[in-house]
Amino acid sequence: AQSVTQPDIHITVSEGASLELRCNYSYGATPYLFWYVQSPGQGLQLLLKYFSGDTLVQGIKGFEAEFKRSQSSFNLRKPSVHWSDAAEYFCAVGGILTGGGNKLTFGTGTQLKVEL
């Protein structure tokens, strides 16, 4: 069965500092991987996705993520965090075993706090 682990429930960073949010997945084939962000009172917004090809993918709002097959990881990074990045971040996995992106499994989320 597919699964996603986000080991950090809460992370606090200072504004301007770099950020890395961890995501590890379990999937029996080449995964499709996604990062979503949820601001308070909002729905989930897609930050970026990986289907194939270049393992470093760029997303919106200056975020990037790197797919590392050997480590079953898809960590999210940002070089300089802004106060408006404070939100909850979700990693998700799907793939050909589950009809492509038809069925996604989400991690439990990482809550990011930004200190001014």
Added chain:
Amino acid sequence: DADVTQTPRNRITKTGKRIMLECSQTKGHDRMYWYRQDPGLGLRLIYYSFDVKDINKGEISDGYSVSRQAQAKFSLSLESAIPNQTALYFCATSRGGPQYFGPGTRLTVL
């Protein structure tokens, strides 16, 4: 206008009541989903539909039912609401790749 809309946005109901949550989309996607979100548990799939004639149970379908009235409309019903169905409910759509989410419905069952 939002591509995926959910009504109502907030609802308070009592145990035993029937309640329907509605989702509409203008993205032209054929696939629609219902999730619930609970603190610390992430999102869990309740039901999904790949077209009007295709309905599938997700991992936590007990106590819920759905109706796909049209390609653009997907409703979630709680036939007899119970307090542990208090949660944030999200509708999502896709074409088979990323899923796109509505703003959510916050449901409280007293």
